[in-house]
Amino acid sequence: MAEIKVAVIGASGRMGSEAVRAVEAAEGLRLVGAYGSGDELGDLAGADVAVELTVPAASPGNVAHCVERGIHVVVGTTGWDEPRIAALRGQLDAAPPSSSGTGVGVLIAPNFAIGALLMMSFAAKAAPYFESVEVIELHHPNKVDAPSGTAARTAGLIGAARDHAGLPPVPDATTHDPDGARGAQLGGIRVHSVRLRGLVAHQEVLFGNAGEQLTIRHDSFERASFMPGVIAAVRAVADHPGLTVGLEKYLGLD
Numbered sequence: 001m002a003e004i005k006v007a008v009i010g011a012s013g014r015m016g017s018e019a020v021r022a023v024e025a026a027e028g029l030r031l032v033g034a035y036g037s038g039d040e041l042g043d044l045a046g047a048d049v050a051v052e053l054t055v056p057a058a059s060p061g062n063v064a065h066c067v068e069r070g071i072h073v074v075v076g077t078t079g080w081d082e083p084r085i086a087a088l089r090g091q092l093d094a095a096p097p098s099s100s101g102t103g104v105g106v107l108i109a110p111n112f113a114i115g116a117l118l119m120m121s122f123a124a125k126a127a128p129y130f131e132s133v134e135v136i137e138l139h140h141p142n143k144v145d146a147p148s149g150t151a152a153r154t155a156g157l158i159g160a161a162r163d164h165a166g167l168p169p170v171p172d173a174t175t176h177d178p179d180g181a182r183g184a185q186l187g188g189i190r191v192h193s194v195r196l197r198g199l200v201a202h203q204e205v206l207f208g209n210a211g212e213q214l215t216i217r218h219d220s221f222e223r224a225s226f227m228p229g230v231i232a233a234v235r236a237v238a239d240h241p242g243l244t245v246g247l248e249k250y251l252g253l254d
């Protein structure tokens with residue numbers, strides 16, 4: 001297999017610095033560029049694949065820059081809502097071919113950890129069987145976005161599974177909540193965001209029926225937990241032209 005040239009955007013950050021080390025240690029991958037805030041991206045030093053790990057405000061611009069140059073992108077940055085995704089689809093339609101002559105591939109991965117992918121898959125599987133469900137995501141206090149990308153994705157999967165099963169809305173008698181104590185509502189699913197010193201990235205999905213509860217919990221204790229997924233995505237993105245949302249699609253876990 002030919003060597004894959006990789007650039008990391010957001011290379012000084014918590015995830016980016018870990019990704020730099022993981023790429024350097026991975027067989028068949030060569031780190032050709034590491035970019036931080038304010039750096040000129042240019043042609044990304046001839047990279048075949050860019051790993052984008054920055055902030056929601058910068059990510060769409062960075063991804064567009066890569067796509068316009070035929071560079072595949074693995075995106076870990078959160079904040080990719082529907083309007084942003086629609087704009088990216090348009091950019092992909094107009095993209096030049098990649099260095100290998102194939103269509104450009106972009107993966108948006110709300111979570112790279114294998115356990116988190118399974119947690120989301122299990123939650124989608126359980127969703128049709130429970131009357132009530134709520135998502136609690138818990139992260140380090142330096143995180144700038146809420147709810148987490150993982151929680152938004154989980155709520156979307158659960159909502160779709162409930163709709164498909166013809167379930168009614170989640171029961172909730174609340175009529176007075178002036179301070180937003182019931183959390184955010186994403187597609188009809190309540191999501192609660194905790195920010196606590198000492199945490200990394202954690203999520204619980206609570207399902208309830210009369211007389212029983214199912215809790216599905218995932219914990220990332222270290223950012224090392226994300227790196228096998230980042231490397232797998234870098235290796236696979238060129239084989240998946242166009243936009244893919246969710247690493248589970250590459251791994252056959254969906």
Ligand SMILES: NC(=O)c1ccc[n+]([C@@H]2O[C@H](COP(=O)([O-])OP(=O)(O)OC[C@H]3O[C@@H](n4cnc5c(N)ncnc54)[C@H](O)[C@@H]3O)[C@@H](O)[C@H]2O)c1
Nearest residue numbers: 010012013014015036037054058076077078109110111112
């Ligand atoms: N998909 C996953 O599994 C996963 C896991 C952890 C974090 N994340 C997400 O990854 C993103 C980064 O998280 P983090 O904890 O590393 O954040 P961080 O704040 O530690 O790092 C972000 C870095 O991006 C840099 N940056 C900002 N604008 C930039 C630009 N225009 N060009 C280049 N660099 C720029 C910042 O200077 C900083 O070094 C967040 O959106 C987070 O939610 C995703």
Ligand SMILES: O=C(O)C1=N[C@H](C(=O)O)CCC1
Nearest residue numbers: 078110111143148149150201
């Ligand atoms: O630390 C973060 O920030 C994380 N962001 C992603 C999210 O928002 O879901 C993945 C988990 C860690």
